[in-house]
Amino acid sequence: MSEEDYEEDGEMNGKKFLYVNRRGPYGTVYALESLEVVLIGAAFEQDVSLAFMDDGVYQLKKGQNTDGMGMKNFSPTYRALEMYDVEKLFVSKESMDERGLTTEDLIVDVEVIDNAAMADLMEDAEVVLSF
Amino acid sequence: MKFGIQVNEGPYQHQAADSAYNFAKAAIDAGHEIFRIFFYHDGVNNGTRLTTPPQDDRNIVKRWSELAADHNVDLVICVAAAQRRGICDADESKRNGKDADNLAEGFRISGLGQLIEAGIESDRLLVFGD
Amino acid sequence: MLLHTVNKSPFERNSFAQCMGHAKKGSSVLLIEDGVFAALKGAANESVVSNAIGDIGVYVLGPDLNARGMTDEDVIDGVKIVDYTGFVELAAEHDVVQSWL
Numbered sequence: 001m002s003e004e005d006y007e008e009d010g011e012m013n014g015k016k017f018l019y020v021n022r023r024g025p026y027g028t029v030y031a032l033e034s035l036e037v038v039l040i041g042a043a044f045e046q047d048v049s050l051a052f053m054d055d056g057v058y059q060l061k062k063g064q065n066t067d068g069m070g071m072k073n074f075s076p077t078y079r080a081l082e083m084y085d086v087e088k089l090f091v092s093k094e095s096m097d098e099r100g101l102t103t104e105d106l107i108v109d110v111e112v113i114d115n116a117a118m119a120d121l122m123e124d125a126e127v128v129l130s131f
Numbered sequence: 132m133k134f135g136i137q138v139n140e141g142p143y144q145h146q147a148a149d150s151a152y153n154f155a156k157a158a159i160d161a162g163h164e165i166f167r168i169f170f171y172h173d174g175v176n177n178g179t180r181l182t183t184p185p186q187d188d189r190n191i192v193k194r195w196s197e198l199a200a201d202h203n204v205d206l207v208i209c210v211a212a213a214q215r216r217g218i219c220d221a222d223e224s225k226r227n228g229k230d231a232d233n234l235a236e237g238f239r240i241s242g243l244g245q246l247i248e249a250g251i252e253s254d255r256l257l258v259f260g261d
Numbered sequence: 262m263l264l265h266t267v268n269k270s271p272f273e274r275n276s277f278a279q280c281m282g283h284a285k286k287g288s289s290v291l292l293i294e295d296g297v298f299a300a301l302k303g304a305a306n307e308s309v310v311s312n313a314i315g316d317i318g319v320y321v322l323g324p325d326l327n328a329r330g331m332t333d334e335d336v337i338d339g340v341k342i343v344d345y346t347g348f349v350e351l352a353a354e355h356d357v358v359q360s361w362l
Contacts, residue, residue: 040243157345
């Protein structure tokens, strides 16, 4: 569905929520608790997009193994987002490049967008939740 | 205009709680409505009535309680974040078999849906955090 | 248009740089808390701010500036100083507020 379609029946799709994730997992609780908001928020049937930039892209890194440090590995939950109809995951190209990451390194399918497209996404949002 | 506010950090450690309070106060003074203030992450620590700051320091928790009393502001503590951090009201305490509760006056404990609802119902949602 | 807020020192985190890299023409940036350090004359990012002014409205929260020992005179030309009432007005004037934490 194109952005135009969303605008035409904006009422039906609710507000455009954008979650901006800029922190890596485990070092702080923000990634985990952001994901919890997304999961709860899915029940409200809003138009949800997730953006991952800066160290936030590491949240989606494949192969996370927390066995040695005692925290729960919550990365599989990103794969479950699809079941909650949260399907618009955007990743910053610049942040990926800086970290030497490609989409092959990520646990879910994402759309890689550059800063300009990310800026458009932000301007298009109606509610921005930053974590 | 209706404002929603999310507070992500505890009091005293980070300026976020002060900034959020000052914003809320200024918004009310300008005739706006605060639809809800939602406390998340360590922000739930804004809601403990056991806080005892030195007398010459601001009492952040009391300030929130007064804001709720004076302007009917809805102060919501996230239940999941609060349980992790040991913030609970009498009901929560009982349900989880604890021997005490510590929720300050004017706050209530509820789910994350309240944050989403604040995003939907408010004209603007502002996040104060670290 | 967006109101971006930045509460991090540009010397500590990349929040300010990322904000400026994503702020579109016509949007505004408000520097609060440790973010005020990005509004100062003679600091490393001065040209970033100077060059953006005109395309982007750049504001700094006066109370946070003053608390850190700075006054209006320390602020880069073209950066507007607001108090909390001004912060509220900016939030109301823009469609959405995005916090760069």
